[in-house]
Amino acid sequence: GAVVSQHPSRVICKSGTSVKIECRSLDFQATTMFWYRQFPKQSLMLMATSNEGSKATYEQGVEKDKFLINHASLTLSTLTVTSAHPEDSSFYICSALGTGVHGYTFGSGTRLTVV
Amino acid sequence: RKEVEQDPGPFNVPEGATVAFNCTYSNSASQSFFWYRQDCRKEPKLLMSVYSSGNEDGRFTAQLNRASQYISLLIRDSKLSDSATYLCVVGDMRFGAGTRLTVKP
Numbered sequence A: 001g002a003v004v005s006q007h008p009s010r011v012i013c014k015s016g017t018s019v020k021i022e023c024r025s026l027d028f029q030a031t032t033m034f035w036y037r038q039f040p041k042q043s044l045m046l047m048a049t050s051n052e053g054s055k056a057t058y059e060q061g062v063e064k065d066k067f068l069i070n071h072a073s074l075t076l077s078t079l080t081v082t083s084a085h086p087e088d089s090s091f092y093i094c095s096a097l098g099t100g101v102h103g104y105t106f107g108s109g110t111r112l113t114v115v
Numbered sequence B: 001r002k003e004v005e006q007d008p009g010p011f012n013v014p015e016g017a018t019v020a021f022n023c024t025y026s027n028s029a030s031q032s033f034f035w036y037r038q039d040c041r042k043e044p045k046l047l048m049s050v051y052s053s054g055n056e057d058g059r060f061t062a063q064l065n066r067a068s069q070y071i072s073l074l075i076r077d078s079k080l081s082d083s084a085t086y087l088c089v090v091g092d093m094r095f096g097a098g099t100r101l102t103v104k105p
Helices: none
Strands: A004-007 A010-013 A019-025 A030-038 A045-051 A067-073 A076-081 A090-098 A110-114 B004-006 B011-014 B019-025 B033-038 B045-049 B055-057 B060-065 B070-075 B084-090 B099-104
Touching (some): A004 A090, A019 A030, A019 A090, A030 A067, A045 A067, A076 A090, B004 B084, B033 B070, B070 B084
Parallel strands (some): A010 A110
Antiparallel strands (some): A030 A045, A067 A076, A090 A110, B004 B019, B019 B070, B033 B084, B055 B060, B084 B099
């Protein structure tokens, strides 16, 4: 079946630094990528939607200059958390929609801790 | 009103029980509906799509009621391994808050 590889699975960084999270579709072309954030015991909150080759569309309240999304190819999308703060600590997860794939395929998630 | 709302749960049921979750949505133009399962600290995994005519997959039955704008998931003969959080997804990846199910021996 369709697989989305997400890296890193876990990262700890210092306040003020930037962290890049990658999602790669391994056996299909991801035409659309969704990025989510999930706080403990809460649901997935959609942060942004990106289509290959286009600028991402951000949800209300999500700072586009802080959460940089790049979807330059049909197999790779990245989320960069810039100038990270402790309140950015969360579980970040991507989900891809592609041709010939039923439903949405999730990456395994990245647990970010900012200290 | 939230775009997607789910039964808050948690649901604690004995093995073998039948349990049902509902999920209401606000956008009447929504065209796609899914149920996902999420285990603790893991990514959600597709459980089943929800079709207009309703669909069944083994012990799981999903139904869509467009008039009342809700979808449902019925689990029969619950197993311990069914313990998880069940998320409904409506339209363009709008997730419900999830319903936690614990099946006990």
